[in-house]
Amino acid sequence: MxxxxxxxxxxxxxxxxxxxxxxxxxxxxxxxxxxxxxxxxxxxxxxxxxxxxxxxxxxxxxxxxxxxxxxxxxxxxxxxxxxxxxxxxxxxxxxxxxxxxxxxxxxxxxxxxxxxxxxxxxxxxxxxxxxxxxxxxxxxxxxxxxxxxxxxxxxxxxxxxxxxxxxxxxxxxxxxxxxxxxxxxxxxxxxxxxxxxxxxxxxxxxxxVENKQVIADTVENWLISTKGKNKIDMIHQLLTIGQPYLALVFANTKEYVDDIAYQLKKKGLKVAVIHGGISSRERRRVMRQIQNLEYQYIVATDLAARGIDIEGVSHVINAEVPQDLDYFVHRVGRTGRNQLSGIAITLYGPDDEQDIATIEKRGITFEPKEIKNGEVVDAHDRNRREQRKGKNVHKSDFDPEIHGLRKKLKKKVKPGYKRKIERKKQNKRKRAMRLNKNNKD
Known part of the structure; x- marks a missing residue:
């Protein structure tokens, strides 16, 4: 045969x-x-x-x-x-x-x-x-x-x-x-x-060889905003809400990995740490313990995303958006393997908006979520304002420069000041319209 x-x-x-x-x-x-x-x-x-x-x-x-x-x-x-x-x-x-x-x-x-x-x-x-x-x-x-x-x-x-x-x-x-x-x-x-x-x-x-399916269809890909919240508390909640079989938490630096692990240990979790600053003997010992299911939670740098094959990862949490966006796929790829279901969670702040948009342009779709009353629930899409029909683009952002000019206008000002404000507003509208057009392309 x-x-x-x-x-x-x-x-x-x-x-x-x-x-x-x-x-x-x-x-x-x-x-x-x-x-x-x-x-x-x-x-x-x-x-x-x-x-x-x-x-x-x-x-x-x-x-x-x-x-x-x-x-x-x-x-x-x-x-x-x-x-x-x-x-x-x-x-x-x-x-x-x-x-x-x-x-x-x-x-x-x-x-x-x-x-x-x-x-x-x-x-x-x-x-x-x-x-x-x-x-x-x-x-x-x-x-x-x-x-x-x-x-x-x-x-x-x-x-x-x-x-x-x-x-x-x-x-x-x-x-x-x-x-x-x-x-x-x-x-x-x-x-x-x-x-x-x-x-x-x-x-x-x-x-x-292109990765035709960027993320396995067995993986739920969540996006959760950290604005105004304590990130460590959020990670702890996410690790304890769903009782993951095995969870990988990723951070960009070994210093932040150590800090996350320290804070989680203070909250009572048994956490394994993997990064390049750990001796090879210690890493081998930790890997053996992980394979023996002695740890349920692992905090790691991107070394684990491409260098370590850990079976049975049910949850991946990106404590930070990776600096090299190619690593996003590597990280998320640790879960949902062999047709098993998995959950990938990315925590993001206002400074990460551009990186998230870049990831989305690569064909990756996020499900917006939030933690509410001890549960993970659906949240509003962060782009909902831009998607709303009839929305005036020029109202989308607060411009402190124009605001300051308006305040001065209430006082006695030189002739032509009003025209200066209007020019500023028109230029801002044009920039916003160009940006909006580029995002649609």
């Missing part, structure tokens, strides 16, 4: 491995990437979390590995320890089905470096996966020999850039043969990434 992945002409053991995982059909990025990798082309792949990207590159690369050659053949970098561990787990699962041993080794900061070096004295792995800093350490000490590798993958390249690791990845890439194949995957391709791509990639094929 044929399997949908048979058309890629993969080794039999890889088909068995994906059957074990439960892959029934290739995802769009797998359809596009696997054949191109097999042709030996460099690739820049753009896709969002949950697209099946990991196996889009692991399957064709494993298909090329020669187990008889005891040398490094594939090098993969990931910007965070959690991402590197997930990649290593996926690669190990594939290797476990190979009839001949395929050695997969991970090199991740915070783990026992000496033990890793001792292993390398006996043999070199076929597949190397790691965080840039630790990988570079064992490469520069000449313990890990990657000059034999034909393939390099830079996963989550934009995150690698944001976290300051691109220089390390650059130094790793210089050790590889010039005729090697480079695969770069990234949710976005910022301008600052371009010099690296031009330096190491030979006429790359750009494969972009």
């Amino acid at each position: 044929t399997h949908p992945f048979d058309r890629f002409n993969l080794n039999d053991y890889l088909i068995e491995a994906i059957k074990e995982i439960g892959f029934d059909q290739p995802t769009e990025i797998q359809e596009k990437v696997i054949p191109v990798v097999k042709k030996g082309r460099d690739i820049i792949g753009q896709s969002q979390t949950g697209s099946g990207k990991t196996h889009a590159f692991l399957l064709p690369l494993f298909n090329q590995i020669d187990p008889k050659k005891e040398e490094v053949q594939v090098v993969i970098t990931a910007p965070s320890r959690e991402l590197a561990e997930q990649l290593a787990n996926a690669a190990t699962q594939l290797a476990g089905h190979s009839p001949e041993p395929i050695n997969v080794q991970s090199y991740i900061g915070g783990t026992d470096k000496n033990r890793q070096i001792n292993k390398l004295q006996n043999s070199q792995p076929h597949v190397v996966i790691g965080t840039p800093g630790r990988l570079l350490d064992v490469i520069e000490s000449n313990d890990l020999l990657i000059h034999t590798s034909t393939y390099m993958v830079v996963d989550e390249a934009d995150m690698t850039l944001d976290m300051g690791f691109l220089e390390d990845v650059d130094k790793i890439a210089t050790r590889l043969p010039e005729n090697g194949q480079m695969l770069v995957f990234s949710a976005t391709v910022p301008q600052k990434l371009q010099p690296f791509l031009k330096k190491y990639m030979n006429n790359p094929i750009i494969i972009e």
